[in-house]
Amino acid sequence: MHKLLNDTPGEKIMLLGNEAIARGAIEAGVAFATTYPGTPSSEISLNLFQMSQESDLYFEYSPNEKVALEVAAAAANSGLRTFCMMKHVGLNVAADPLMTLAYVGVTGGMVILTADDPSMFSSQNEQDNRYYAKFGNLPMLEPSSVPEAKEMIKQAFDLSEELNQPVLLRTTTRINHSNAFVTFGDMKPMKTKGKFVREPFRCVTVPAVSRQLHVKVLEKMDKAKELAEVSDFNPIQGSGKFGIIVNGVSFYYAQDAVKDLGLGDNTKILRLGFSNPMPEKLIKDFLKDCEKVLMIEEGEPFMEEAVKAFAQEAGIMIPISGKSQALFSRLSEYDPAMVREKMAGFFGIEYTLKEKLSLDNVPEIPMRPPNLCSGCSHRATFYEVKEAGKDMDIICPTDIGCYTLGFLPPLNMGDFVICMGSSVSTACGFGQATDQKVVSFIGDSTFFHSGITGLINAVFNNHNFTLVILENDITAMTGHQPHPGVDMERFGLDGFGRVNIEKLVRTLGVEHVSIVKPFKVKKSIATIREALEYKGVSVIISQEPCALYAKSLKMLKPRAFKVSDKCVDHRDCINTIACPSFYLEDGKVKIDADTCVGCAVCAQICPENAITPLKK
Amino acid sequence: MGTTRLIMVAVGGQGNLLASKVLGEAALISEVPVRMSEIHGMAQRGGVVESAIVFGEATSSIISDCEADILLGFEPAETLRALNRCSKNTKVITNTATLPPFTVSIGKGVYPDVENIKELLKEKCASLVAIDAMKLAKEAGSPMSVNIVLLGALIQSGSLGFTKENVIEAIKRRTKKAFLDKNLKAFELGYEAAQNYGN
Numbered sequence: 001m002h003k004l005l006n007d008t009p010g011e012k013i014m015l016l017g018n019e020a021i022a023r024g025a026i027e028a029g030v031a032f033a034t035t036y037p038g039t040p041s042s043e044i045s046l047n048l049f050q051m052s053q054e055s056d057l058y059f060e061y062s063p064n065e066k067v068a069l070e071v072a073a074a075a076a077n078s079g080l081r082t083f084c085m086m087k088h089v090g091l092n093v094a095a096d097p098l099m100t101l102a103y104v105g106v107t108g109g110m111v112i113l114t115a116d117d118p119s120m121f122s123s124q125n126e127q128d129n130r131y132y133a134k135f136g137n138l139p140m141l142e143p144s145s146v147p148e149a150k151e152m153i154k155q156a157f158d159l160s161e162e163l164n165q166p167v168l169l170r171t172t173t174r175i176n177h178s179n180a181f182v183t184f185g186d187m188k189p190m191k192t193k194g195k196f197v198r199e200p201f202r203c204v205t206v207p208a209v210s211r212q213l214h215v216k217v218l219e220k221m222d223k224a225k226e227l228a229e230v231s232d233f234n235p236i237q238g239s240g241k242f243g244i245i246v247n248g249v250s251f252y253y254a255q256d257a258v259k260d261l262g263l264g265d266n267t268k269i270l271r272l273g274f275s276n277p278m279p280e281k282l283i284k285d286f287l288k289d290c291e292k293v294l295m296i297e298e299g300e301p302f303m304e305e306a307v308k309a310f311a312q313e314a315g316i317m318i319p320i321s322g323k324s325q326a327l328f329s330r331l332s333e334y335d336p337a338m339v340r341e342k343m344a345g346f347f348g349i350e351y352t353l354k355e356k357l358s359l360d361n362v363p364e365i366p367m368r369p370p371n372l373c374s375g376c377s378h379r380a381t382f383y384e385v386k387e388a389g390k391d392m393d394i395i396c397p398t399d400i401g402c403y404t405l406g407f408l409p410p411l412n413m414g415d416f417v418i419c420m421g422s423s424v425s426t427a428c429g430f431g432q433a434t435d436q437k438v439v440s441f442i443g444d445s446t447f448f449h450s451g452i453t454g455l456i457n458a459v460f461n462n463h464n465f466t467l468v469i470l471e472n473d474i475t476a477m478t479g480h481q482p483h484p485g486v487d488m489e490r491f492g493l494d495g496f497g498r499v500n501i502e503k504l505v506r507t508l509g510v511e512h513v514s515i516v517k518p519f520k521v522k523k524s525i526a527t528i529r530e531a532l533e534y535k536g537v538s539v540i541i542s543q544e545p546c547a548l549y550a551k552s553l554k555m556l557k558p559r560a561f562k563v564s565d566k567c568v569d570h571r572d573c574i575n576t577i578a579c580p581s582f583y584l585e586d587g588k589v590k591i592d593a594d595t596c597v598g599c600a601v602c603a604q605i606c607p608e609n610a611i612t613p614l615k616k
Numbered sequence: 617m618g619t620t621r622l623i624m625v626a627v628g629g630q631g632n633l634l635a636s637k638v639l640g641e642a643a644l645i646s647e648v649p650v651r652m653s654e655i656h657g658m659a660q661r662g663g664v665v666e667s668a669i670v671f672g673e674a675t676s677s678i679i680s681d682c683e684a685d686i687l688l689g690f691e692p693a694e695t696l697r698a699l700n701r702c703s704k705n706t707k708v709i710t711n712t713a714t715l716p717p718f719t720v721s722i723g724k725g726v727y728p729d730v731e732n733i734k735e736l737l738k739e740k741c742a743s744l745v746a747i748d749a750m751k752l753a754k755e756a757g758s759p760m761s762v763n764i765v766l767l768g769a770l771i772q773s774g775s776l777g778f779t780k781e782n783v784i785e786a787i788k789r790r791t792k793k794a795f796l797d798k799n800l801k802a803f804e805l806g807y808e809a810a811q812n813y814g815n
Contacts, residue, residue, distance in 0.1 A: 014640040121655055145677075178677045179640055179652040252675040337680030354682040357699055357740045363732065365697045366725025368627065368717035370663035410722070574722050580662055583721045 018043035024150035029188030032075040034068040037478040038087030040176035041115035065090035076110035078194030085113035103213035109157035118333040128299035133276035140276035146180035225277040233273030240266030243290035253339035295322025375597030377544030380518035388528035399423035401443035421450025427465040438465035445475035445483040472546040512538035521604040559598035566610035619674040626690035631763035641786035651677035713750035761802035768806025
């Protein structure tokens with residue numbers, strides 16, 4: 001049985017933050033869960049997906065976050081406890097249903113998790129999604145630790161049912177990807193089937209209805225504010241004239257710093273875990289007997305602006321500072337030493353920074369950027385497109401997935417990316433705005449997510465570009481989740497449909513569609529050349545399973561190649577495709593037989609035919 | 617109880633996340649509070665993987681620059697790169713078996729001399745234990761056991777205050793049964809190598 005399904009209250013176990021959240025959802029009796037995977041949230045859904053195969057939990061990977069939230073909205077309005085999780089930028093995709101679902105509300109508890117990523121460990125921006133709570137009128141909870149995350153999601157469901165309002169649970173990477181001991185609690189029974197009761201004057205958001213609903217939302221938020229005033233998630237610890245208001249993981253950095261700086265006797269800390277709506281009375285009372293207040297929050301001055309406004313209303317004239325040149329930045333995540341240093345400065349405590357080691361005589365250390373894997377079919381496709389179009393001035397919009405790494409040398413295939421699906425729509429714009437040839441790249445999962453509408457636009461408005469769909473049969477980057485084009489029997493699951501990308505693309509009206517098998521280099525180059533020369537929209541579908549995934553399924557039996565004596569050191573292999581299985585030994589190119597999977601792309605481009613199978 | 621801050625750096629695939637889990641389990645058995653944070657988004661794509669483990673009193677789960685008490689490096693150039701996390705009081709334990717980054721293979725960088733890396737680590741930090749964990753892992757029967765060899769060396773240093781027995785129990789609980797004998801041997805070999813280092 002899945003370790004998070006053990007009905008063993010009191011068991012103490014080391015869990016990843018995301019596992020703790022998944023367990024918390026199960027303890028809360030969640031019956032319905034939807035997602036589109038995105039780091040740092042992916043392991044929550046992975047665990048729920050696994051558990052759904054061993055329990056009555058309904059779980060689905062939806063094609064994108066908007067769909068996931070809409071599917072979940074219906075379940076939550078049928079009375080089920082429903083959980084929808086995504087990374088922070090995913091909530092942008094789901095923002096349309098989010099804003100009006102907040103008006104409609106829910107009848108079963110609904111928690112929407114947004115996993116923010118300060119420092120952008122694996123994201124394209126570091127937007128602060130706390131503003132969605134304020135923007136959309138959603139109560140919001142923010143855990144400070146892994147064990148608290150598990151408890152918080154349970155209370156988030158209760159809160160949602162008390163207010164009939166979806167609740168936003170906001171985490172950051174350091175919650176999702178930290179490990180700590182967690183104690184299992186009781187598992188609430190799951191209610192797996194609901195009933196939708198028709199209430200058109202709540203659920204059909206025509207203007208006349210929505211005007212009434214907006215009034216109700218504000219009333220719900222007034223009630224939520226009363227709950228925030230007395231919430232256990234907004235504790236005050238310590239006492240004294242120095243005040244600290246803090247959220248999330250920064251609480252522990254602040255707590256350690258207070259101790260390290262010997263500020264324990266004259267400092268009090270208010271931690272806001274129930275942070276929208278802000279507990280106004282609690283904050284005003286907290287400020288009253290403070291001499292000065294330090295605001296510690298990663299990201300934007302979300303709390304700081306509210307606290308300053310409360311102080312103004314209450315006529316409190318003390319310094320309240322957070323974001324400033326001298327104090328905290330709006331950039332990146334914080335760390336314990338940074339918080340200690342800023343706190344010492346603000347409260348006038350003498351503090352000497354730890355002495356840094358002199359690194360003057362340390363030689364330059366070669367970078368170790370992430371790279372496409374050995375035997376990754378994307379590398380082959382990039383090389384072939386580059387060869388096929390080498391006499392053309394090409395712009396390559398790309399998209400979000402492993403293949404974004406194709407922008408690195410020596411492939412250099414990737415010129416523009418802003419969000420999921422943008423490769424297709426920006427190709428329309430670049431094709432129209434310039435005379436350059438446009439070739440864009442999108443993965444299969446990303447194509448299902450939000451590439452299809454861009455392609456419909458291209459057909460309708462008669463744009464001119466080539467779209468390469470990299471069909472590797474899986475959502476690879478986030479850890480091998482299924483998507484609508486995947487054969488679910490490979491997961492040992494039946495009862496799923498499957499969308500065929502080629503048929504879909506033809507049905508959309510794309511007239512020039514070709515399929516390539518990227519490990520057949522010459523043939524692929526010829527087919528791609530023909531597509532590049534086509535005037536109008538052409539689509540190339542490059543089909544080859546993800547090598548990592550195929551290896552894990554034992555579909556791929558690695559058969560390593562070697563560089564033979566025929567090598568005369570052109571180094572075309574290293575210089576053009578740069579597979580990580582190559583290395584240099586005494587100035588000669590070699591292939592690491594332990595990592596080579598035998599895709600044979602290098603063997604096909606070696607002018608001397610010097611790369612040959614390694615005979616066992 | 618004080619606080620001990622451990623940074624582990626490795627290259628994706630070297631098994632440092634499993635090593636963190638074993639240490640976490642050992643902390644549970646030894647009743648030492650522990651918090652761990654890891655950055656592993658690109659682990660499978662050959663990037664650097666870092667774990668921060670805080671044992672004892674402190675409540676933060678990450679470690680600032682200059683504040684690691686122990687640096688455990690799974691790859692010598694990565695150990696050197698992590699010097700910014702160290703101070704002159706940091707104890708360093710490193711693998712000496714290299715995994716040159718791909719940038720070196722394509723001539724976009726030069727891999728530093730391993731003897732020079734050792735000298736620099738020794739010169740700047742409180743102590744150094746440098747062992748060929750790959751060689752010892754192979755001796756134990758599996759190149760996959762590099763992580764456990766290094767755990768052996770870490771435990772030998774005594775810095776975490778865990779008994780050998782508790783860590784062996786954690787290895788039993790957290791690693792695959794099929795690899796258990798090899799892992800236990802790897803642990804012993806790492807422990808011995810650290811004990812004999814410099815003698």
